[in-house]
Amino acid sequence: AEARVKELHNILNQYNYEYHVIDKPSVSDAEYDSLITELKQLEQQYPELQSPDSPTQRVGGAVLDMFSKVEHRVPMLSLGNAFNEDDLRSFDRRVKQAVGENVRYVVEMKIDGLAVSLRYEDGVFVQGATRGDGTTGEDITANLKTIRSIPLRLKENVTLEVRGEAFMPKKSFVKLNEDRLEREEEPFANPRNAAAGSLRQLDPKIAAQRNLDIFVYSLVNPEELGVTSHSEALQYLEKLGFKTNKERKVCNTIEEVVEFVLGWHTKRPELSYDIDGIVIKVDSLDQQEELGFTAKSPRWAIAYKFPA
Numbered sequence: 001a002e003a004r005v006k007e008l009h010n011i012l013n014q015y016n017y018e019y020h021v022i023d024k025p026s027v028s029d030a031e032y033d034s035l036i037t038e039l040k041q042l043e044q045q046y047p048e049l050q051s052p053d054s055p056t057q058r059v060g061g062a063v064l065d066m067f068s069k070v071e072h073r074v075p076m077l078s079l080g081n082a083f084n085e086d087d088l089r090s091f092d093r094r095v096k097q098a099v100g101e102n103v104r105y106v107v108e109m110k111i112d113g114l115a116v117s118l119r120y121e122d123g124v125f126v127q128g129a130t131r132g133d134g135t136t137g138e139d140i141t142a143n144l145k146t147i148r149s150i151p152l153r154l155k156e157n158v159t160l161e162v163r164g165e166a167f168m169p170k171k172s173f174v175k176l177n178e179d180r181l182e183r184e185e186e187p188f189a190n191p192r193n194a195a196a197g198s199l200r201q202l203d204p205k206i207a208a209q210r211n212l213d214i215f216v217y218s219l220v221n222p223e224e225l226g227v228t229s230h231s232e233a234l235q236y237l238e239k240l241g242f243k244t245n246k247e248r249k250v251c252n253t254i255e256e257v258v259e260f261v262l263g264w265h266t267k268r269p270e271l272s273y274d275i276d277g278i279v280i281k282v283d284s285l286d287q288q289e290e291l292g293f294t295a296k297s298p299r300w301a302i303a304y305k306f307p308a
């Protein structure tokens, strides 16, 4: 039975990855459901084979009476803002004054959701937390486990921490508000508030019904893993089984960045999720190191904000 349980963990984690992370399911929902039912039965029959990282443990048990605090070992910083093209050119000039002319940028969607931190030990998801004040956040592990695109087990048994943005897709937001209006409950103002409200639920069963999703956008201390650029770090995270946002672009000049940013002003409504801006980052980790941080944000990144 133990061998079968291990095999079911691997098969179900892979099927969950195909469906929720890369959106390329290789089996039917019925096939997935029959295997999850088999695993649940084996876990009932052999309680010693149960484990917190089992695919059956996505929707946790207890309703909490409060969230415990989590100290972020590496602070979760905020980003400096740019509001127009000239702000972007000034950012580029500041960067080049510090690290020279040869700079490559990675440009990414700034998802309008909730920043969260996910910690893994030996490949297993052990703790997830909100940003809080950047130093102290709230432990929302049980709620984050209900997000199917968050792997409970990585494809390699590594210990690391990632940051990402949990969000509610536009379609889920519309459906949720329709249901709330039917139940004469206050609708949420926007998907960001709906995502925040869902992750603040003390009952994981409620969070599990909210169809939340996540894009992981950074690896804490990537230099420890021998990657030399942010782009490589993102590719490594994808290899591990994380969901990253595909709309990113490597740009070799700030003019390319400006063109990319202006393009998204008009393309924004086509996205299935809300973005409130575009994040521009120096790609080279060595140059990020040279640029360092201000008290509250990295000097090697900036958020271009769309007009509200």
Ligand SMILES: COc1nc2nc(N)nc(N)c2nc1C
Binding pocket: 076, 077, 078, 079, 108, 109, 110, 111, 165, 217, 218, 279, 298, 301
């Ligand atoms: C490096 O720090 C960051 N990177 C980010 N990247 C994206 N795509 N979105 C964010 N909201 C974000 N926020 C921070 C603090």
